[in-house]
Amino acid sequence: MKVNDSRRLQGAAAAVCVGALLIAVPLADAAGTTINDIAVIGHNSAASEPAGELLYATNCGGCHQADGGGVPMMQPQLIGAPRANDSKGGVIDMILFGSNAIEPGTSEFSNEMPSLSQLSDKEIALIVSYVRTHFENNGGPVTADDVSKRRTQ
Numbered sequence: 001m002k003v004n005d006s007r008r009l010q011g012a013a014a015a016v017c018v019g020a021l022l023i024a025v026p027l028a029d030a031a032g033t034t035i036n037d038i039a040v041i042g043h044n045s046a047a048s049e050p051a052g053e054l055l056y057a058t059n060c061g062g063c064h065q066a067d068g069g070g071v072p073m074m075q076p077q078l079i080g081a082p083r084a085n086d087s088k089g090g091v092i093d094m095i096l097f098g099s100n101a102i103e104p105g106t107s108e109f110s111n112e113m114p115s116l117s118q119l120s121d122k123e124i125a126l127i128v129s130y131v132r133t134h135f136e137n138n139g140g141p142v143t144a145d146d147v148s149k150r151r152t153q
C-alpha cells in the first residue's frame with residue numbers, strides 16, 4: 001500500500017466516526033421527547049429492540065417468563081396470544097388496566113395481573129411492540145401515541 005492510500009483510508013475512517021456522532025445525537029433527542037420516531041423506524045431498529053426486551057424482562061418476565069411461555073393455571077402464555085395478534089388495544093389495555101381488562105368471570109387463571117399504568121407511554125409502547133413481534137406473534141409494533149389514546153378512553 002502506498003503512503004497516499006493509507007492517508008485516504010484514515011480520512012475515510014474519520015468520516016465514518018463523524019457520521020456516527022451525527023446520528024447518535026438526534027436519536028438521543030428523540031428518546032427524550034417522543035418514542036414515535038423510534039417506533040416508526042420499526043421493530044427491527046437497533047434502538048428499540050433491546051429496550052423492549054429489557055423492559056419486558058423487568059416488568060413482565062417474572063410472571064409470563066422470558067420465553068413468553070407463562071405458568072400453567074397461573075399466568076397465560078403470550079406465545080400466539082390472541083391479544084398480541086389482534087387490534088393494537090389488546091396488550092396495551094392489559095398493561096394499563098391489568099385483569100380489569102378481562103371480562104369478569106371469564107379468567108382461567110388463579111393469579112391476577114396488576115395494572116402497570118405507572119409505566120410511561122413510551123415504555124409501554126416498547127413492551128407492547130416487543131410482545132407483538134416476538135413469541136410467534138405478528139401483530140406488529142405500536143406507538144406511544146397509540147398508548148396515550150387508550151389511557152384517555
Ligand code: HEC
Nearest residue numbers: 059060063075076081083091094099102107109111112113
Ligand atoms: C403478577 C403477574 C403478572 C405480571 C407482572 C404481568 N402479567 Fe400479564 N397476566 C397475568 C395474569 C394472571 C393474566 C391473566 C389475567 C386474567 O385472566 O385475569 C395476564 C394476562 C396477560 C395478557 C392476556 C393474554 C391473553 O392470552 O389474553 C397479556 C397480553 C399480558 N398479560 C401481558 C403482560 C405484559 C406485557 C406484562 C408486563 C408489562 C405483564 N403481562 C405483566 C399476570 C401478570
